[in-house]
Amino acid sequence: MYPAAFEYHAPTSVRDALGLLGSLEDAKILAGGHSLVPMMKLRLAQPKHVIDLRKVPGLTGIKEEGSTIVLGAMATHWDVESSPILKAKAPVVAETAAVIGDPAVRNKGTIGGSLAHADPAADMPATAIALGFELVCEGPKGRRTVKADDWFQGLMSTALGEDELLVEVRVPVWPAGSGACYMKFPHPASRFAVVGVCAAVTLDKNGACTRAGVGVTGAGTKAVRARGVEAGLAGKRLDAAAIEAAAQKAAEGVDVQADLQGSVEYKAHLCRVFARRAIEAAVKRAQG
Numbered sequence: 001m002y003p004a005a006f007e008y009h010a011p012t013s014v015r016d017a018l019g020l021l022g023s024l025e026d027a028k029i030l031a032g033g034h035s036l037v038p039m040m041k042l043r044l045a046q047p048k049h050v051i052d053l054r055k056v057p058g059l060t061g062i063k064e065e066g067s068t069i070v071l072g073a074m075a076t077h078w079d080v081e082s083s084p085i086l087k088a089k090a091p092v093v094a095e096t097a098a099v100i101g102d103p104a105v106r107n108k109g110t111i112g113g114s115l116a117h118a119d120p121a122a123d124m125p126a127t128a129i130a131l132g133f134e135l136v137c138e139g140p141k142g143r144r145t146v147k148a149d150d151w152f153q154g155l156m157s158t159a160l161g162e163d164e165l166l167v168e169v170r171v172p173v174w175p176a177g178s179g180a181c182y183m184k185f186p187h188p189a190s191r192f193a194v195v196g197v198c199a200a201v202t203l204d205k206n207g208a209c210t211r212a213g214v215g216v217t218g219a220g221t222k223a224v225r226a227r228g229v230e231a232g233l234a235g236k237r238l239d240a241a242a243i244e245a246a247a248q249k250a251a252e253g254v255d256v257q258a259d260l261q262g263s264v265e266y267k268a269h270l271c272r273v274f275a276r277r278a279i280e281a282a283v284k285r286a287q288g
């Protein structure tokens, strides 16, 4: 299938890209193209202008800034998966990228594209919420930072303004005594998450949970924080019974949708099962 006709633009700076975005009617940003191009081919998206970010310098790279890891929005899933900094300081982020699609998808798709597109079955949103990513947008009025909790607003809808670019993703490094894990039930063909859960915990010297972050993707129209699970983990020694009890809350607050992959009951069940598994693995990692 062929997309509808469009005009292609390849700016060479963020400023030029923003200028085009602000002046052209019905324009779309192109990053890795692995979500936008299929949508254009299916004519679900028919932008009149496509603004390609690949020639814009300064949007790639992964670096450490104190206790934060800063990823350029155009870092590919492969860059994230293979980053020595992320593997050492926030391995769950690299692990989440490693289970996105297949190597062809990961070589082209970008972390910024994934978070801007906000597919309800995308993997990284769960990890973004669990760890507490911050997303840096740049627009005509300058830069602003949005917390992952405020980013995902609905089905493929985010806090990004129409005149803004997502330029940076900031990943906080959790302290010693922390562990995190992302687990999903993948769609057998695309590998998208039918349900995916990222759990992160910090344990004190006595093994009690001092901090928990749990994000759920796939089940509803957008990725959400599983607040009930987090409350169930907080302050507790995380033995099997405590984990199981907390995981039972995993579908609370999720607008679970029935679809070709399963009924509401089945997907809610997957939320609970994958929450338990992800928390168990996170706790093991936190224990060292």
Ligand SMILES: Cc1cc2nc3c(=O)[nH]c(=O)nc-3n(C[C@H](O)[C@H](O)[C@H](O)COP(=O)(O)OP(=O)(O)OC[C@H]3O[C@@H](n4cnc5c(N)ncnc54)[C@H](O)[C@@H]3O)c2cc1C
Residues within 6 Å of the ligand: 028, 029, 030, 031, 032, 033, 034, 035, 036, 037, 038, 053, 073, 074, 099, 100, 101, 102, 105, 108, 109, 110, 111, 112, 113, 114, 116, 117, 119, 121, 122, 123, 124, 160, 164, 165, 166, 167, 190, 191, 192, 193
């Ligand atoms: C076969 C297949 C399997 C896949 N499997 C998975 C999977 O298992 N898990 C998963 O999570 N994803 C999966 N994906 C999606 C893939 O990860 C995409 O790469 C990603 O969702 C979009 O990233 P992109 O860089 O390709 O963005 P694009 O397709 O270029 O853009 C997507 C959207 O985001 C906007 N956008 C992109 N970058 C920016 C930016 N910097 N600022 C503002 N707006 C921007 C675009 O305008 C567009 O609306 C799959 C895709 C395919 C084709």
